[in-house]
Amino acid sequence: MTARVPLLAAADAPEASRPSLDAIHGAFGATPNMFRAVANSPAALQAMWAFFGALGGGSIPAKLGEQIAVAVADRNACEYCLAAHTALGRKAGATQAEMSAAQAGESADPGTAAALRFALRLVEQRGQVSAGDVTALRAAGFADGQIVEILAHVALNLFTNYVNVAFAVPVDFPGVKLRSAA
Known part of the structure; x- marks a missing residue:
C-alpha cells in the first residue's frame, strides 16, 4: 500500500x-x-x-490510555493504531489478553471496563453521551478530571485513526487483526 x-x-x-x-x-x-x-x-x-x-503526563495511567486507544482503533478499523497501541500497551504492562479484550471494549477490571464503555460510547454516539454515561464513570471511581482525560484520549485517537485511514499510512508495527469493521 x-x-x-x-x-x-x-x-x-x-x-x-x-x-x-x-x-x-x-x-x-x-x-x-x-x-x-x-x-x-x-x-x-x-x-x-x-x-x-x-x-x-496526565492522571490516566499509560496502560489504560493504550487500552482506550485499541478499543477506538478497532471501532474505527484503523490497523495502524491498533498495531501501534497494542505494542505500546504491552510496554505499559498490559498482557496480550488484556489488550485483546480492550480491543473488543472489554476488561475484567471494573474501572477499565467502565472507561472503555464510555470511550466507545463517545465514538459511536459522536460525543452525544448522556448524564448517566458520565455518572457511571464517577461510580467506577473516576474523578471529573480523569473523565475529561478519557474524552481527550478518545479525541487524540480519533485524530490519529483518521490520519492513518484517510492517508493509507503503511503499518510499521507488528500487525494485529481487527475484530470489527467500521
Whole structure:
C-alpha cells in the first residue's frame, strides 16, 4: 500500500516539522510512519506530538490510555493504531489478553471496563453521551478530571485513526487483526 501523502524524513520535511520529528525519533528510536505523514504540516505535527505529551503526563495511567486507544482503533478499523497501541500497551504492562479484550471494549477490571464503555460510547454516539454515561464513570471511581482525560484520549485517537485511514499510512508495527469493521 502506498501512502496518499508523502512520508517525510526529517531532512525532507518542512523546517518547522524538524524539531518535532527529532523529538519523536528520540522517543521511539525511529520515526513511525504516522508522524512522517503528519510532518507534511508542521502545525498538525506539533499539535499531535504536544497532545501525546500532555496526555502522557496526565492522571490516566499509560496502560489504560493504550487500552482506550485499541478499543477506538478497532471501532474505527484503523490497523495502524491498533498495531501501534497494542505494542505500546504491552510496554505499559498490559498482557496480550488484556489488550485483546480492550480491543473488543472489554476488561475484567471494573474501572477499565467502565472507561472503555464510555470511550466507545463517545465514538459511536459522536460525543452525544448522556448524564448517566458520565455518572457511571464517577461510580467506577473516576474523578471529573480523569473523565475529561478519557474524552481527550478518545479525541487524540480519533485524530490519529483518521490520519492513518484517510492517508493509507503503511503499518510499521507488528500487525494485529481487527475484530470489527467500521
